[in-house]
Amino acid sequence: MSLKAFHIFFILVSTAFALGFGGWALREYARDGGLGMLATGAGSCLSSVALAVYGVWFLRKLKHVSYL
Amino acid sequence: MSTAIPWSVKPHPVTGIPNAKLGIWLFLASEVMLFGALFSSYILIRTGSEQWPMGRTILNIPLATLNTVILITSSVTMVMAWASLKMNQFGKFKLFQTLTILLALGFMVVKAFEYGGKLHHYEVTLVEGSEAADKAGALKITGHIDHATAGNGGAITSWIRSRDDLHDGKISFVADPPAGSHEHPAAIELAAEDMERLTFFGPHRDTFFAVYFTLTGLHGIHVLGGIVVLLYFLLPGSRMWRTDPERFTGRIECTGLYWHFVDLVWIFLFPTLYLL
Numbered sequence: 001m002s003l004k005a006f007h008i009f010f011i012l013v014s015t016a017f018a019l020g021f022g023g024w025a026l027r028e029y030a031r032d033g034g035l036g037m038l039a040t041g042a043g044s045c046l047s048s049v050a051l052a053v054y055g056v057w058f059l060r061k062l063k064h065v066s067y068l
Numbered sequence: 069m070s071t072a073i074p075w076s077v078k079p080h081p082v083t084g085i086p087n088a089k090l091g092i093w094l095f096l097a098s099e100v101m102l103f104g105a106l107f108s109s110y111i112l113i114r115t116g117s118e119q120w121p122m123g124r125t126i127l128n129i130p131l132a133t134l135n136t137v138i139l140i141t142s143s144v145t146m147v148m149a150w151a152s153l154k155m156n157q158f159g160k161f162k163l164f165q166t167l168t169i170l171l172a173l174g175f176m177v178v179k180a181f182e183y184g185g186k187l188h189h190y191e192v193t194l195v196e197g198s199e200a201a202d203k204a205g206a207l208k209i210t211g212h213i214d215h216a217t218a219g220n221g222g223a224i225t226s227w228i229r230s231r232d233d234l235h236d237g238k239i240s241f242v243a244d245p246p247a248g249s250h251e252h253p254a255a256i257e258l259a260a261e262d263m264e265r266l267t268f269f270g271p272h273r274d275t276f277f278a279v280y281f282t283l284t285g286l287h288g289i290h291v292l293g294g295i296v297v298l299l300y301f302l303l304p305g306s307r308m309w310r311t312d313p314e315r316f317t318g319r320i321e322c323t324g325l326y327w328h329f330v331d332l333v334w335i336f337l338f339p340t341l342y343l344l
Binding site: 001002003004006007010013014017020021024036040047051054058061062065068 | 079084085089093130133136137140143144147150151154321324325328331332335338339343
């Protein structure tokens with residue numbers, strides 16, 4: 001597996017993590033309140049979108065590089 | 069007779085990948101076993117415990133979140149350093165490699181703050197029936213030492229690890245805010261004889277902190293190792309670019325694979341230790 005393939009895997013895991021962390025933070029906000037948690041949740045969900053967009057951009061940029 | 073290592077750049081006919089890449093993946097497989105064993109131990113210890121503290125109540129989530137952002141960004145700069153070499157842009161490689169090192173150093177600085185916070189956070193067990201216990205309203209309190217005074221009235225500036233370090237001195241102790249509040253109670257004066265035990269939040273404190281320091285410490289050592297390798301390829305190791313650019317690019321790819329693994333471990337460590 002090349003760095004390209006491992007990076008895509010890493011971005012996929014990071015995207016899932018950012019979504020999960022965002023969900024966790026928003027649930028904490030719903031339970032206890034606190035603008036910090038709301039900001040963290042929203043920021044994390046937005047980060048997951050940014051990571052997904054970056055992943056697509058990266059795939060296009062390195063389309064000529066092997067996955068091996 | 070040639071002394072060159074075969075298949076260091078071109079794919080080996082049997083494995084289909086260069087030997088260097090096979091080597092780094094075998095190394096990473098051993099790393100998976102190392103961290104896997106520790107994660108498994110953590111899960112077994114945790115599920116076998118009657119009580120287990122929630123990481124989010126005692127660990128610093130904002131600092132850990134910042135470190136997560138730093139490491140994810142460093143993976144992007146690392147892969148960009150490798151991609152720059154693929155596109156024959158050595159100047160850009162240097163830029164991205166430097167950024168990766170700076171981010172890795174940033175991670176270590178944040179980690180040092182986080183560890184510092186834990187090593188200066190204390191739990192005091194007060195003597196039952198003492199005036200101090202009445203004042204505190206509990207036998208066990210957690211918080212930090214505002215200042216410590218020696219028996220002769222001078223300030224104690226060294227790190228206090230236990231009540232024995234106080235001798236006949238006193239500490240001004242600020243307890244943590246009660247649940248649901250951000251305001252600390254007023255500081256209370258405590259002498260060594262008021263306390264049965266004074267302990268900081270180090271690895272010896274309980275199983276949770278032993279696991280926390282073991283896992284994050286081992287991960288931190290891996291980050292430090294990565295910084296050394298990244299620095300080597302940025303400075304003396306980069307001379308290979310002039311003589312054998314393809315092989316140098318392969319070395320950077322192997323470094324990047326290691327760096328991604330280290331970052332991936334953190335992506336699993338963060339929710340497991342801090343959030344769940």
